[in-house]
Every structure is written in structure tokens, then in C-alpha cells.
Amino acid sequence: MKYISTRGSAPELSFEEAMLTGLARDGGLYVPAEIPQMDPDDIAALAGLSYEETAFRVMRPFVGDCFSDQEFRAAIDRAYAGFGHAARAPLVQLAPNHFLLELFHGPTLAFKDFAMQLIGQLFQVALERRAERVTIVGATSGDTGSAAIEAFKGLNNVDVFILFPHGRVSEVQRRQMTTPTETNVHALAVDGDFDDCQAALKAMFNDFAFRDGVRLAGVNSINWARVLAQVVYYFSSAVSLGAPHRKISFTVPTGNFGDIFAGYIAKRMGLPVERLVVATNQNDILHRCLSGQGYHKGPTQPSISPSMDIQVSSNFERALFDAYGRDGSAVAQLMEELAAGGFDVSQGALEFLREQFQSGRASEDETLATITDTLHTSTELLCPHSAVGVKVANDLRDPAVPMIALATAHPAKFPAAVEQASGRHPALPPRMSDLYDRPERVHRIANDLDALKNHIRGHIAK
Numbered sequence: 299m300k301y302i303s304t305r306g307s308a309p310e311l312s313f314e315e316a317m318l319t320g321l322a323r324d325g326g327l328y329v330p331a332e333i334p335q336m337d338p339d340d341i342a343a344l345a346g347l348s349y350e351e352t353a354f355r356v357m358r359p360f361v362g363d364c365f366s367d368q369e370f371r372a373a374i375d376r377a378y379a380g381f382g383h384a385a386r387a388p389l390v391q392l393a394p395n396h397f398l399l400e401l402f403h404g405p406t407l408a409f410k411d412f413a414m415q416l417i418g419q420l421f422q423v424a425l426e427r428r429a430e431r432v433t434i435v436g437a438t439s440g441d442t443g444s445a446a447i448e449a450f451k452g453l454n455n456v457d458v459f460i461l462f463p464h465g466r467v468s469e470v471q472r473r474q475m476t477t478p479t480e481t482n483v484h485a486l487a488v489d490g491d492f493d494d495c496q497a498a499l500k501a502m503f504n505d506f507a508f509r510d511g512v513r514l515a516g517v518n519s520i521n522w523a524r525v526l527a528q529v530v531y532y533f534s535s536a537v538s539l540g541a542p543h544r545k546i547s548f549t550v551p552t553g554n555f556g557d558i559f560a561g562y563i564a565k566r567m568g569l570p571v572e573r574l575v576v577a578t579n580q581n582d583i584l585h586r587c588l589s590g591q592g593y594h595k596g597p598t599q600p601s602i603s604p605s606m607d608i609q610v611s612s613n614f615e616r617a618l619f620d621a622y623g624r625d626g627s628a629v630a631q632l633m634e635e636l637a638a639g640g641f642d643v644s645q646g647a648l649e650f651l652r653e654q655f656q657s658g659r660a661s662e663d664e665t666l667a668t669i670t671d672t673l674h675t676s677t678e679l680l681c682p683h684s685a686v687g688v689k690v691a692n693d694l695r696d697p698a699v700p701m702i703a704l705a706t707a708h709p710a711k712f713p714a715a716v717e718q719a720s721g722r723h724p725a726l727p728p729r730m731s732d733l734y735d736r737p738e739r740v741h742r743i744a745n746d747l748d749a750l751k752n753h754i755r756g757h758i759a760k
């Protein structure tokens with residue numbers, strides 16, 4: 299299995315190489331050269347399997363010969379052992395034919411643990427075998443950073459630096475990044491917004507002297523291995539509601555387009571998906587783009603669902619690559635226009651995208667009202683991101699087709715908004731109830747590329 303870049307001019311890599319490198323050297327994102335297929339019998343055979351066994355069967359064809367079956371199974375088992383729910387990704391019912399997929403039972407209470415815990419294990423196996431060390435640098439709107447720190451802390455062949463926008467993450471998110479005591483993890487509070495952090499990260503990857511000098515590795519949602527790990531729960535949840543004998547729809551609270559893109563991959567592999575709905579908050583650039591208004595950046599409006607406050611949705615590039623017939627130079631051209639403010643999508647590409655994805659947005663008031671209403675009608679307390687999904691799912695679902703809305707974080711990660719809407723203070727699970735008492739360790743830093751690079755160079759273990 300080979301991986302190719304969405305911009306068409308980086309070397310083809312194996313799964314392991316694509317995982318260890320993150321961003322392609324031409325600035326593009328790695329995608330599989332072809333999508334492995336699961337036929338209806340393969341999908342039906344997933345019924346009743348554990349999450350781990352489902353994960354093995356769904357992901358195995360993408361991995362090629364990089365890991366033995368035994369290594370891969372063991373990594374999957376270790377990745378999900380620390381989850382607080384035996385089902386890993388349980389489904390709960392909100393209303394007739396409307397379901398919620400709870401993806402927040404991992405160690406940092408957001409769906410990013412599904413991918414990050416697994417790639418932590420896979421990095422460990424690969425780096426030990428290669429006797430190599432890497433520097434992981436990540437940019438986060440909150441949840442990626444804590445998930446990465448949790449997954450990589452204490453591993454002996456990685457240093458981890460996480461850039462987060464100072465003052466723009468929730469207190470729980472910040473504390474999850476600043477309280478681990480392992481010396482190989484470094485939380486950096488950048489004076490800027492998430493797009494600034496992400497832009498700095500991309501610039502580091504495009505500076506090959508720095509990239510090679512510190513052996514930079516990326517674990518942001520552009521890392522293909524993360525997308526792949528997220529494909530699994532589309533299969534596990536759809537099968538538990540009757541796939542492949544029945545079509546299922548999904549609504550996904552979307553920011554960087556990684557999670558919904560995993561749903562698209564599941565569909566391309568053969569999972570019978572009726573609708574894939576992109577749900578955005580007031581930062582609705584993806585909804586506007588899918589509504590035919592082009593992709594044009596504006597200012598980021600801070601919201602109560604901060605992990606979706608985004609203007610440059612990195613993984614959308616992967617969807618554009620398919621929409622433009624896998625023409626890397628067309629994608630490279632669009633990304634150049636984006637750097638200057640935005641681009642218009644060609645008619646043919648827009649038709650492709652609208653066949654694959656529907657979209658909707660939720661305002662701040664609608665999000666709060668959805669938290670309130672859902673608590674009353676189903677007893678489920680939603681986090682604001684999940685509420686954006688449930689709101690849009692309600693608007694766009696076909697009552698005859700099961701709709702699964704993805705619940706991307708635990709309500710206790712965003713207590714202020716949840717309490718404002720519901721009057722209830724969502725408690726942290728007991729395993730992290732002392733989070734507010736642990737001492738914090740964080741370095742505040744200017745939104746300045748050289749300052750960031752110097753800090754990283756000066757703090758990696760030699």
C-alpha cells in the first residue's frame with residue numbers, strides 16, 4: 299500500500315513513513331494511492347466483534363507490511379485499554395432513529411484519543427525498531443494537544459511540543475496539557491489564535507533544514523494514520539445499527555475536516571452511508587463553501603465550541619484532491635490562492651463535493667438551546683461541539699434512515715457553556731477529578747516563527 303501527496307510532487311511513501319512524517323514535503327497531505335474495499339460479507343462479519351477486532355480488520359489493508367499482524371493487534375489493544383467504557387465508542391439513542399456516538403471515553407475526554415492513543419503505540423514500535431528519535435510538534439485548538447501529550451508522554455524516543463492559542467482553550471483543555479509531569483512534553487501558549495499556531499507548524503515543516511535538523515514529526519489531524527484510526531468507529535456504529543443491510547447517516551461536528559473525512563473513507567471502502575453531514579459552528583467557512591460560495595477566509599469568531607473555531611480546514615484538501623480528479627497541480631494552485639485569502643471551487647468539483655457531503659451550521663444560541671432540549675428529551679448532557687452536531691442532524695435527517703451524530707467531547711471539558719445552557723455542572727470522571735489541583739507547567743511565547751524554532755531546538759533531549 300503506497301501513499302501519495304495531494305499536491306502531486308512528493309515521494310510516494312509506505313504507511314509507516316507517511317505516519318512518521320505527517321505533512322508531505324511538497325506541502326500536501328498523504329492519501330492512499332487506492333482505497334481498499336470491504337464487501338458486504340466482510341462488513342456483516344464485523345457484527346458482534348470487539349472494538350479492537352473491528353479496528354484490526356478495518357485498518358489492516360491500509361498498513362501493508364509495515365507492522366506484523368501481531369504487532370498491529372497488540373498496539374490496538376494497548377491503545378484502547380485505558381478507555382473508560384468497555385464498548386470504547388458506545389451508541390446511545392436520543393430519539394427514534396436518532397443516535398449519539400459517544401467518542402469521549404478516552405483519557406482526555408475527546409474523540410481525538412481514538413487516533414492519538416493508537417499512533418502513540420505505533421510510533422513507539424516503529425521508532426524502537428529503527429533506533430530513531432523524533433520531535434513531535436503539534437498545533438491545537440485544545441483537544442489535539444491534550445490527546446497528543448497523553449499519548450506520547452514518557453515515551454523514550456520522542457519529545458513533544460504543543461502550540462496552543464493563549465487564552466483560547468478551556469481550562470480543562472489547558473490543564474490536561476500543562477499538568478503532566480513527564481519531561482519530554484512541552485506546552486507552549488502562543489500569543490495568537492489557532493490558525494496562527496497551525497500556520498507556524500506548517501512553516502516549520504516547510505523549512506527543511508529545521509525539519510531535518512530536529513527530525514520533525516507531525517501528529518496533527520493531517521497525519522494519515524489519525525484519519526485511518528477514525529474510520530473504525532463509522533464501521534462499528536453502523537454495523538451495530540444494521541449495516542450493511544441498511545443505510546446509515548452521520549453528522550459530524552467539523553473543524554479541520556479530519557473526522558468527517560474518515561467517514562468519507564468508510565463510505566469509499568464500501569460502508570453503505572446515506573448522508574455525511576458537515577456541522578459547523580458560527581465559523582461556517584465549510585458550510586458556505588459546500589453551499590457554493592467558494593472558500594474564502596474571514597476572521598475567526600471565538601465560540602463556545604472552540605475546537606471548531608477555524609478558517610483553514612486542513613483536511614479539506616484531501617476532499618478537494620478527489621473532487622479535482624486527483625490532480626495534484628490543481629490542488630497546489632488552490633492552496634496558493636488560499637494563502638492569499640481564498641479560492642472558488644470549479645462547478646465539477648462542487649458537484650462532486652455536494653454529492654458526498656451535506657452541511658449545516660449552528661449559531662451560539664442554537665447550540666445552547668440544543669444542550670437544553672436534548673437534556674430534557676433524552677437525559678443526555680451534550681458538550682457544545684456535540685450539540686452543534688445534534689442541531690444540524692435534527693435539521694437534515696431523514697426520519698426513515700438512522701442518523702448517528704458524533705459526540706466529540708465530554709461535557710465536563712466545557713463546563714461553562716454546559717452549565718449556562720443546562721443549569722448543571724458536568725462533573726469530571728473520577729479518574730481525573732484532581733485535575734484542578736495539579737500544578738501547571740507552561741511556556742508563554744510570542745507568535746513568532748524564529749522564537750518558536752529556537753525554543754524547540756533548545757529543549758529537545760540530546
Ligand SMILES: *Cc1c(COP(=O)(O)O)cnc(C)c1O
Nearest residue numbers: 441553554555556557605706707
Ligand atoms: C477536533 C474536534 C472537532 C473537530 O474535528 P475535526 O476532525 O478537526 O473536524 C470537533 N469537536 C471536538 C470536541 C474536537 O476536539
